[in-house]
Amino acid sequence: MILKHTIKPLILGALTCISALALAAPQSGLTPFAATPKSLTKAANWPSVQYDSAIPNMQSVLGYSVGERITSHPDMLRFFEALQQAAPKQIKLFEYGETWEGRKLIYAAIGTEQNIASLGQFSTDMQALSDPRITNKSKAKNLMNTLPSSVWLEYSVHGNEISSTDAAMMTAYHLLAGKGDATVDNIMQNSIVFIDPLQNPDGRSRFIANYYSTVGMMHSSDRLSAEHNEPWPRGRANHYLFDMNRDWLAITQPETKGRIAGMNKYRPLVVIDLHEMGGDESYYFAPSAQPVNPHMTQAQIDNINLVGRNNAKHFDANGFDYFTREIFDAFYPGYGDSWPTFYGAAASTYEVASSRGEVYRRMDGKDLSYEDTVLRHFVASISTAETVANNRSKLLKDYYQYQVDAIDAGKSDKKERVFILPNKRDRAGNFKLAKLMTEHGVDVYQTTEKVKMCGETYAPGSYYIDTAQPRGRFVKTTFTQQVDMSKAFIKEQERRRERKLGDQIYDVTGWSLPLMYNLDVNTCGKGVSGDHRLVKMTDTLEGKVTNPNATVAYIVPWGDMAAGRFLTAALQRNITLKTADRAFTLDDKKRYPAGSLIIEVAANDKAIAATVQDLAAQSGAIIDGVNTSWVTDGPSFGSNDTHLMSAPKIAIAWDDPTSSLSAGNTRFVIEQQFGYPVNAIRTSTLASADLRHYQVLILPAGRYHSGLGQAGAQNIKQWVEAGGVLITLGSATRFAADADIGLLDIKRELAIKEEGSAEKPDDESSTVPGKAYVNREDLVKDSENSEESPDFVAGILANVEVDQEHWLTAGVASEVVGLVYGNDIFAPIRLASGKNLAWFKSEKDVLASGYLWQENKKQLAYKPFLIHQPSGNGMVIAFTQEPTTRAYLDGLNVMLMNAIFSASAHAYVAR
Structure with a gap:
């Protein structure tokens, strides 16, 4: 962790231009907006706001003002805990997980005393509004008349994109302490603001430790300085070096798991993911760039554009530059700003030019301060919350209609209404994918008896997902083999490529989950009859040992990750086992695939039976105990085609x-x-x-x-x-x-070139043979690189x-x-x-x-x-x-x- 008390005096003593902006915390009474750093007073859209001294500000809790330094994870926690202690009826903190390095993950809910006291009922009502199968239009209308709107602001998923966490703290303080301001009152009365102030504490802590360890007598704005050049692996990723903004599809990291659970609980209507970009940029917000995922609705696009327009109004009033539409698209469904759209939210990314420290010299010669970046994210946060409050009725109505339309779209699909995982091979993979979709909030079923769907008969234990459900569009975009970009966008990319301009594709264009899991998946255009089992998050893959008291060996058929987890656990338990290079048939009865594991009883200790059963339960593997080693086809247990395995380092x-x-x-x-x-x-x-x-x-x-x-x-x-x-x-x-x-x-390999194109020049000559060009294509051909x-x-x-x-x-x-x-x-x-x-x-x-x-x-x-x-x-x-x-x-x-x-x-x- 950073040695704050050692470094801080050096920084503050040298940077008078920054420290002068930090004013002392008020002692009593209401204090004007100017009590925050001076440049924050430029937020002219809130000229009449006063801050209640009963609500502690950052200066009083942490000893520095907003934007004066980069707040650490412990200080962030301390500040939010101080806010909750001061205003327990208007802010409630929730711990939603813990990082790999043991850091606490929190989000805050902010609203009126009534709304915060009713958070449990709010969650229940939003769940009801999310499912027209149980909530008809009349009941939904009653809910929409009483429910507040909601916005989820998520900050710093990339640990070295630092300004948004401090903006989150200022946003929370502004909403709780701000008095006499119509914008604050409107937000508090008509909405609940959820704030996830720091999505990646491990990465941020790594950044802060590296950054402040390089600071000398004074902060350097030089982009060549060590302050602005992070050492490997940088602070962007979490402990396991995941870009967590791309983990929303696979949900592999604890940080992602926790926040998805939180969003599924409250279903916020608008979700904003706040980021940073290069220091020479300005500010980005919606509308997004092309392509847009075709499973998003026009209402969602319109609503996020409403937010963008309001942001533009506030940015214009403050004289802040911004841009839209040019870089960040809405195609891949696995981002923090795209995943929420598939439960019905309107969502977007915000990006601010980054100081990547406390001060940064831009290419235009101007210094960009950390305070400047915090301010812009703060203004955008309040502007967003204002839009959500102003459009409460519309957002709730559009949200419910999204669920209705999703169900109707599933019912009307005569080809891919239902996706079926036959579960004939890779039992562990099918189970994991079914559980993953359940974690996303999708209703997944497992057949309890034989079922006939579209002419095919499926055995008990098969999984299926009917897209005639509120999450049907998410199923379509993640299970369909191909999600197409618009023809106009593709045409433009081909044109650009022909001109050597580089394409504008931002991220992967293929992400079908059954393909990535390498699973069989079938489709049917009709619903499924019968009462089948709903897959639950608490389900486990059950391992099994047939003939647990085998006298000769235990065989683990190879080919899925249940067998893989059995292998790694067995190696670490010092079990003696072999792998078969080729498939074999035991005693003319059962065929085992190549790679199958053989655990011979005689080669292990007396507790092997109990150990095998224990590992089967842990791994979910299916294991056969056998009383003979008589192989009738393929390698025998003692063959040179079976190899002893040991735990590799x-x-x-x-x-x-x-x-x-x-x-x-x-x-x-x-x-x-x-x-x-x-x-x-x-x-x-x-x-x-x-x-x-x-x-x-x-x-x-x-x-x-x-x-x-x-x-x-x-x-x-x-x-x-x-x-x-x-x-x-x-x-x-x-x-x-x-x-x-x-x-x-x-x-x-080099690229394949058309015959005769781009002849290799003679580098030793200053001239080339003359040519007559008939058209522009001749120019293009001779302009090509030869290699x-x-x-x-x-x-x-x-x-x-x-x-x-x-x-x-x-x-x-x-x-x-x-x-x-x-x-x-x-x-x-x-x-x-x-x-x-x-x-x-x-x-x-x-x-x-x-x-x-x-x-x-x-x-x-x-x-x-x-x-x-x-x-x-x-x-x-x-x-x-x-x-x-x-x-x-x-x-x-x-x-x-x-x-x-x-x-x-x-x-x-x-x-």
Whole structure:
């Protein structure tokens, strides 16, 4: 934590231009608006506001005024707790979770005494208004006549986007202490304001510690200074280095889980996510850029534009620059400003130019102060709350109508009204996805008997979701294979690409959850008859051991994450077990897939039966106890095609030059989804470290030429040849494949060019042969670079074929789906060096979801996704794309587990 009392005197003594703005806290009576930092008095829309001294301000609680310094997580908590102590009838704090590092997550509800006292009833009434299946129009009208409107303001999901937390504190204070102001009175009387002041305490704490540790005699505004250049991994992400603004779809992090639960409880009508952008920008608010998700409604778009117009009015009055429509779109459903739209809210992102510290010199030569950024977010927050209060009736009416229309849209869909997960394979994956949708607030059912839907008969235990429900649009946008961007937007992107202007696609264009989980999903245009079981958040995946007192062995069929979690737990419990390279049939009775685990009774202690049952219950795995080892087809238990497994020690490259997101996402998948520890080693250390006590080394995406270079690569190569397993992910594969590095015998491809285009110039000559151009196309053709990479892909889901005859793909389906991002395409490895074990499908079939440039489709077809290259006693396993992105590609987890645990069993290293 920051040593506030040591650093603060230095800062305040030097920065008289800032400290002069902080006025002493009032002792008694009502104090004019000018008691806040002077520039905040420029908020001319609230000229008559006075502050009640009974409500403590930041100066009196924390010893500094708004915008004077960057508030820490403990100080933020202390201030909100002081507000609640002073005004317990008008503000109530809720703890909604705890971060990985143990920091408390809170949100506050602010309103009149009556509204705060009735929060429980408000939640009940909003739940009723959210479901026209139980609340008819007459009852809904009665609710709308009495309910307040509501707004949820969420701040600092990116820990180094610092100003919004202090703006949240000022907003809460302004609403509670402000007297004699029509805007404040209107907001308090007609709405409930929910404030989540700090969504990412771990990242903010990391930023603050780094920032104040670099401050010298005075703050530097120079963008080259250490103050404005954060060390890896920066403060943006949380403990596991997740960009939590992109976690709303997968809900992997505790911070996301808690706030989604809170929003599902109260269903706020307007949700605003407040961010920061580059310091040379101004301020952004709605309307959003194109494309817009087609499952959003026009009423939602209109309502958020109402908010934008009111923001513009206040910004104009204050002389603040702003822009709209140019950057931040509303297409991907997994942001903090898009997820709420799919329960019916109107939502938007706000972005302010960031000082990334206390002062920043802009390109125009002007200094941007921290106080300036706080002020703008504060004004936007109050302006938003004002709009919500002014439009109470409209927002409630549109919210209820959204639910009605969502149900009607589901009923009228004659092709995809119902999505069915047959649950024939990957039992654990189907269960996890069903639970995930329940966490989102979707009604998911599991069949209790055989059900016939659209000509297909589904066994008991199948899952289905009927889109004729209030969350039907969310189901459509997350379960439909393809969500299209508008034709006009695509046409413009193709035009821009042709002109080499760069596309305007902001994020991934494919995100179908069944595809990312690699699950079978069917559809039906009719509702489902019968009384079936509603999936609940409290459901657990039940493990089972048949013949628990087996005399010979226990077999765990391989192929899902229940078996994977059993494996990692068993290895850590020192259970002796083997993996079978090929499928086998036991005693002519049951066939087990390749990769299945064999736990022999004789090789383990007397408690093995109890241990297996315990691990089955923990993991949810289905395990067969057997009384014979007689195999009638495939490898026997004692075959050379069964390999003894032991607990590998895993290292992951950490720190520059790795991608922090890739490193964090990968570590999270292994530690929290697989349940196995990983040691993070700084990349600079790997260059010369003695790695003999590690069996697996993972290089996440990154630019390793600067961090490892040839010497580091040589150190790793020697370790691999001695029996180590090197796994490269995404752009780390580019490093390994570099001819000067020599870790992997493949090459990265340049873009395919039309024959005769862009002739390579003679660099030694100052002239070229003359040509006559007939039209503009000739100019364009000769302007092309002769050698360039394929066009960049923002993120699509691609179909991948899998070799079924290798231990590295044991238990993996014959086809999986991976995410393609960037422009790396690799030529296949030659058989003399290794094997291509998974590859992208044909040009016609490679695209699973999203939008992919035609040239990339053509070039990506049949290029490798997974490569295995033996090297001495060890091996290199290369993923040409990242399998751990955002920890939401669950369908690739078994493949990654094989690369870690089966690979270490197949390497020959002295242990």
